[in-house]
Amino acid sequence: MQVLDREDDRSGRSCASPSTPSPAARSPATSSTAPGRRWCRSSRSRLTARRYSTPLDLVLEVQDPFCPWNAGRHHLRADGDSVTCERTEARPDLRLTSAELGAAYLGGTTLSSLAAADRVEELRPGAVTAASLAFRGERAPFHPSGWAFPAF
Numbered sequence: 001m002q003v004l005d006r007e008d009d010r011s012g013r014s015c016a017s018p019s020t021p022s023p024a025a026r027s028p029a030t031s032s033t034a035p036g037r038r039w040c041r042s043s044r045s046r047l048t049a050r051r052y053s054t055p056l057d058l059v060l061e062v063q064d065p066f067c068p069w070n071a072g073r074h075h076l077r078a079d080g081d082s083v084t085c086e087r088t089e090a091r092p093d094l095r096l097t098s099a100e101l102g103a104a105y106l107g108g109t110t111l112s113s114l115a116a117a118d119r120v121e122e123l124r125p126g127a128v129t130a131a132s133l134a135f136r137g138e139r140a141p142f143h144p145s146g147w148a149f150p151a152f
Contacts, residue, residue, distance in 0.1 A: 043070045043101060047085040050105070052078040056134040058127060061092035062101055070098055078134060093127035096120045107137045 043062060056078040064070040075088040094111070100119050103109045112132040114120040122128045 043098060044074055044085040044087075046105065047074070047076055048083045051081065051083065052134040053136050053138070054130070054134045055079040056130060058094065058131055058134075059088060059090050059092045060101065061095040061123075062098055063096070064098040067098070091123070093122075093124040094120055094131060095123060104131070104135045107135070107141050111135060 043064075056076060058076050060074045060076060062071055062074060073088050073090065073092055074085050075090060076085045077083070096111075096114070096119065100111070100114050103114065104111045110132045111120050111128050115122055115128045120128060
């Protein structure tokens with residue numbers, strides 16, 4: 001999931017560019033853009049920034065070859081407004097890539113449907129169902145022009 005805190009790729013490889021120019025570049029007094037620094041975001045900070053529809057206590061084993069600092073096991077605990085996500089060596093409940101985690105995080109699909117397509121591996125019985133319920137949002141994502149053909 002490339003939606004985390006700012007962390008530089010230590011290998012020197014580019015991960016993603018910020019989509020918003022620097023404040024200097026947005027200034028009407030400036031005609032050139034400041035060089036953007038390449039970065040990716042940490043999945044742990046994004047996972048703690050949201051709220052979950054049901055209590056959750058789950059260890060995710062995330063694979064992320066593009067931004068390797070996101071890879072590893074993360075213990076996600078959520079209960080109401082209290083959410084924590086910490087690195088752990090505990091046995092994982094689910095194994096998935098950052099792409100599947102991002103899809104579930106944004107709400108466009110469920111972990112259950114991804115598991116049915118063999119994109120998420122359930123390592124503890126019931127973990128997929130519990131995670132799918134917890135990740136479910138109050139409303140489904142919506143784009144006024146439809147899901148397949150965004151208006152831009």
